[in-house]
Amino acid sequence: MKYFLYLVATAVVPEIKKLTGVKDIRSVHVTFNESAQLAAFVYYAAAIQSPNGEPSDKLTEQLFAYTQDTPKDTPMDKRKEMLNNLFAQYKMNSPYQLTQTQQEEVFSKMDQAQKIIEAANITSVPTFIVNGKYLVNTPAHKNLQDLANTIKYLEAK
Numbered sequence: 001m002k003y004f005l006y007l008v009a010t011a012v013v014p015e016i017k018k019l020t021g022v023k024d025i026r027s028v029h030v031t032f033n034e035s036a037q038l039a040a041f042v043y044y045a046a047a048i049q050s051p052n053g054e055p056s057d058k059l060t061e062q063l064f065a066y067t068q069d070t071p072k073d074t075p076m077d078k079r080k081e082m083l084n085n086l087f088a089q090y091k092m093n094s095p096y097q098l099t100q101t102q103q104e105e106v107f108s109k110m111d112q113a114q115k116i117i118e119a120a121n122i123t124s125v126p127t128f129i130v131n132g133k134y135l136v137n138t139p140a141h142k143n144l145q146d147l148a149n150t151i152k153y154l155e156a157k
Contacts, residue, residue: 012126012144014057019148022155026054030117030125031110039067042083044109045095048102059090130154 017025031037042063046055055063066086070079080096087094098106116122120129128136128147134154141147 013060015144016148016151017057019145020151020155022151030122030127031114035067037110039064040110040113041106042067042095044106045098045102046087046090046092047109048105049090049092055090062086131157 013025017023031040043055043060046059046063047053050056050059054060063086066083070082074082080094084094084096087097093099093102095106120127120135124138126138128138128151130136130151131154134157136147136150136154138147141150
């Protein structure tokens, strides 16, 4: 795989894919806090049940919306129902319905992501690494098109 995107907010992925023409952008979740850990667990619960090991862009956007937009005061039973319904749309088990083996696989993915983040010394999101060696200075870019141009340039090196 040529590209890694380390992020909490996955909303930029489809746009970067479109602007760069790159279809194989993989992502791992940076878990700087408890909220990000929950989002990562939800994401990896979908990833382990997805045919190519990554949820579709549409599902990823819906998972992001669930984790970011659900009001903090939403009762736990309502949150659980919402998540169960979302996963059911894709014929997947929600994080609440995972088997012990699936839970272990999710935790393994989270551990693997944490090791990557520590090895790459990721301190902010989103962070792009191109061709396994170029760390893109994301904040230095004015907009997504500027970022996409840098990614395409580095890919060609």
